[in-house]
Amino acid sequence: MRLAPTPGQTVGPFFHYGLPYDGDRNLVPPGSTGSIALHGVVLDGAGVAVPDALIEVWQARPDGTVSREAGSIRRDGWAFTGFGRTSTGRDGRYVFSTLEPGPTEPARPAFWAITVFARGLLDGLFTRAYIPGPDIDIDPFLASLPHERRATMLAQPGDRGYRFDIRLQGQDETVFLRFDGSERRRP
Amino acid sequence: MSSVPVPASRLPTQTAISAEIATLHQDPRCAGAAQQRPRLDFAPYRSSLTRHPTKDLHHVDPETIERAAPCFGHWDVDPLEADLTIGHAGEPIGERIIVTGRVLDGHGRPVQGQLVEVWQANAGGRYVHQGDQHPAPLDPNFTGAGRTLTDDAGWYRFTTIKPGPYPWRNHNNAWRPAHVHFSLFGTDFTQRLVTQMYFPGDPLLALDPIYQSITDPEARGRLVATYDHDVTTHEWATGYRWDVVLSGGTSTPLEQEDDQ
Numbered sequence: 025m026r027l028a029p030t031p032g033q034t035v036g037p038f039f040h041y042g043l044p045y046d047g048d049r050n051l052v053p054p055g056s057t058g059s060i061a062l063h064g065v066v067l068d069g070a071g072v073a074v075p076d077a078l079i080e081v082w083q084a085r086p087d088g089t090v091s092r093e094a095g096s097i098r099r100d101g102w103a104f105t106g107f108g109r110t111s112t113g114r115d116g117r118y119v120f121s122t123l124e125p126g127p128t129e130p131a132r133p134a135f136w137a138i139t140v141f142a143r144g145l146l147d148g149l150f151t152r153a154y155i156p157g158p159d160i161d162i163d164p165f166l167a168s169l170p171h172e173r174r175a176t177m178l179a180q181p182g183d184r185g186y187r188f189d190i191r192l193q194g195q196d197e198t199v200f201l202r203f204d205g206s207e208r209r210r211p
Numbered sequence: 212m213s214s215v216p217v218p219a220s221r222l223p224t225q226t227a228i229s230a231e232i233a234t235l236h237q238d239p240r241c242a243g244a245a246q247q248r249p250r251l252d253f254a255p256y257r258s259s260l261t262r263h264p265t266k267d268l269h270h271v272d273p274e275t276i277e278r279a280a281p282c283f284g285h286w287d288v289d290p291l292e293a294d295l296t297i298g299h300a301g302e303p304i305g306e307r308i309i310v311t312g313r314v315l316d317g318h319g320r321p322v323q324g325q326l327v328e329v330w331q332a333n334a335g336g337r338y339v340h341q342g343d344q345h346p347a348p349l350d351p352n353f354t355g356a357g358r359t360l361t362d363d364a365g366w367y368r369f370t371t372i373k374p375g376p377y378p379w380r381n382h383n384n385a386w387r388p389a390h391v392h393f394s395l396f397g398t399d400f401t402q403r404l405v406t407q408m409y410f411p412g413d414p415l416l417a418l419d420p421i422y423q424s425i426t427d428p429e430a431r432g433r434l435v436a437t438y439d440h441d442v443t444t445h446e447w448a449t450g451y452r453w454d455v456v457l458s459g460g461t462s463t464p465l466e467q468e469d470d471q
Contacts, residue, residue: 027318028430028456029247029459030404030454030455030456030457031247031248031249031430031433033406033421034249034405035392036392036407038332038343038392041330041339041354042330042392043330070261074262076342084276090279092279093282094285094287095284096281100286105282106276107281132274139400143262144260144263145259145262146249146250146259149268150403169269193262193263201268202271203270
């Protein structure tokens, strides 16, 4: 049986009292051992900061395993659930406190799976923030992208962690993903 | 909502916006099964102009992390959070309703134990949000946000107040049809969905560029709930049924929670 999917709609401008919650952006307490920042700015096609976007991350643990622990909404400060969420500020910036994900399969670079929602964006977008390393050059998916497009999916290492800017439109538009082709191949 | 108000006289009319929608619905690129999702590039919704990607979404096979999804448990969600009419000193004003349905994957299998979040305007069409300047009253007994976990058969159930329609600044005399915002997770992160549920028979649906951005009529019709008298409860609340189908889905079962 194949059921037709329910379409998405924009998250709108008023999600701030519905979706964010205390501790949403802190997958680990900021400043705790091994914690790093994943941060960036969300920009529109005019290069203007998007102050009403919602960004989510979903990631593996540093050893590449996937957490099956509950507790993303009510953080206990100990469980690493792998999921975080934050809204952008007036300057379009977002920041997560998290751990560096490890690769989930051999010879594939590690990445944060990311969703982007915003007023003005009629459906959610998926992307990946890859951690630069030697595997970047041999990854078949990344190799399939033009070099300048590939660069939009690479997180930039810095003092406190990684920076990953998201450009919804324009010259340096972030590569956004669709997965539906693979789903069609499933029974 | 735009950050800088534009005088109403300089905004396009509903007639002009409706004509733009009609033109886009005639566009052959909008025809057929490909338009099961909203068009990201849909100019009648003015805020989309600078916020839609112009390049095609890049197809990729999901990797391990994307074939899994975050786990939420009873540690995270209090059962009382599914009732938006409680938690305040008094009863909220408006039409008490029950909204219930099943969350299924593309194979018709229930999505079990997953998080469903909702937020909405009050009966007067006003959000508890500093950015909402609609001069309708806030209701001290209604916030309008809730969450729940689906049960083993994929059912969710919220008790709330029927939201009112509200004006916005997309064009002159623009009104959003009444809706409840929904956020859903599946068994795969690739199924992540944020959408809006509408009410049957709302005359504003035909005029709304957000709803009409889904150019396939059957597809957008799937966002409209059904009045269900079997959900309606005696002397308490009217009932609406709305099922959600998440795209695809693997057979990965959610593991048992530790806290059960």
